[in-house]
Amino acid sequence: MTEKTPRVWFITGSSTGFGRSLTEAVLKHGDRVVATARKPEQLDDLIQQYPAAAKAVRLDVTKPQEVRDAIKATIDAFGRIDVVVNNAGYGSIGAIEEVSDEAIRYQFETNVFGALDVMRAVLPTLRHQQSGHILNISSVGGFVSFGASGIYCATKFALEAFSEALAQEVAHLRIKVTIVEPGAFRTDFNGRSLAAPDTLMDEYASSSGAMLQWLKDMDGKQPGDPDKAAAAMIQVVESDNPPLRLALGADAVETIAAKLESVKAELDVWKQVSVDTAFEGAVVGAIGG
Numbered sequence: 660m661t662e663k664t665p666r667v668w669f670i671t672g673s674s675t676g677f678g679r680s681l682t683e684a685v686l687k688h689g690d691r692v693v694a695t696a697r698k699p700e701q702l703d704d705l706i707q708q709y710p711a712a713a714k715a716v717r718l719d720v721t722k723p724q725e726v727r728d729a730i731k732a733t734i735d736a737f738g739r740i741d742v743v744v745n746n747a748g749y750g751s752i753g754a755i756e757e758v759s760d761e762a763i764r765y766q767f768e769t770n771v772f773g774a775l776d777v778m779r780a781v782l783p784t785l786r787h788q789q790s791g792h793i794l795n796i797s798s799v800g801g802f803v804s805f806g807a808s809g810i811y812c813a814t815k816f817a818l819e820a821f822s823e824a825l826a827q828e829v830a831h832l833r834i835k836v837t838i839v840e841p842g843a844f845r846t847d848f849n850g851r852s853l854a855a856p857d858t859l860m861d862e863y864a865s866s867s868g869a870m871l872q873w874l875k876d877m878d879g880k881q882p883g884d885p886d887k888a889a890a891a892m893i894q895v896v897e898s899d900n901p902p903l904r905l906a907l908g909a910d911a912v913e914t915i916a917a918k919l920e921s922v923k924a925e926l927d928v929w930k931q932v933s934v935d936t937a938f939e940g941a942v943v944g945a946i947g948g
């Protein structure tokens with residue numbers, strides 16, 4: 660593809676926040692987009708503004724048939740898919756013991772199985788094209804886990820695990836994968852997209868409860884600008900050498916760097932105990948190497 664050929668984007672969760680900002684930025688950039696949403700009418704204004712370049716398609720990522728239909732609608736409309744953005748998601752918060760079984764499962768249905776379904780549905784097209792870029796919107800919480808966010812972070816760790824594996828599996832097919840790890844950005848996330856248990860336990864008030872309150876208090880005050888995040892994502896897609904991981908926000912950079920340092924320090928302190936577990940004389944190297 661030459662620099663001037665418009666790319667075709669497929670974005671989930673385009674109604675608000677990152678999805679909306681990215682959809683707008685992509686259209687301003689001159690690309691084509693299938694913007695998906697549970698209520699596609701929320702995108703009517705953009706479709707009117709860009710009738711040839713934008714298409715809105717209904718997609719609840721927890722509904723596999725809607726996933727397949729939305730991918731097909733993209734091919735029918737534009738003939739190809741160049742960039743897939745798994746953005747739809749929300750945060751199930753609360754202490755591990757507080758969150759209900761049902762809430763945990765629905766969190767995984769959305770953030771993990773939803774993204775996995777989209778990826779698996781689109782891969783035949785990308786393989787056939789021998790091109791494409793998958794952007795999976797994780798979180799700083801996909802690299803570092805926090806109290807009150809254990810379930811949410813588990814979904815983002817899972818997203819990162821299969822993204823990292825996929826990147827290795829498809830590199831020779833000229834398909835790229837980037838994991839995006841935002842810190843706190845001013846979207847609807849800390850408001851309507853945080854799902855907390857109806858009843859909180861007193862026993863967790865000082866640990867999980869305090870973090871939960873911090874997350875709620877952050878609503879409307881997050882430092883990150885989703886429009887700037889959208890510009891960064893476009894920059895990654897245009898790069899000849901895109902990263903596997905892209906942290907967004909100084910908070911994400913600092914938090915991830917601190918974890919890398921602490922993991923390394925702990926690895927060093929316990930190294931002898933770790934390595935002394937092989938059979939006598941066994942040859943040990945890096946996994947997969």
Ligand SMILES: NC(=O)c1ccc[n+]([C@@H]2O[C@H](COP(=O)([O-])OP(=O)(O)OC[C@H]3O[C@@H](n4cnc5c(N)ncnc54)[C@H](OP(=O)(O)O)[C@@H]3O)[C@@H](O)[C@H]2O)c1
Nearest residue numbers: 672674676677697719720747748798843844846847848852
């Ligand atoms: N903002 C942050 O600080 C932050 C930080 C790290 C990661 N993230 C990640 O960024 C992504 C987007 O969130 P946001 O910050 O832009 O928040 P947002 O403004 O609340 O947007 C969330 C989007 O996800 C959609 N969604 C939720 N469940 C869905 C489902 N089952 N099917 C389809 N769409 C669904 C919502 O659609 P409806 O309008 O229909 O509800 C909405 O479009 C999420 O994956 C989130 O985990 C956000």
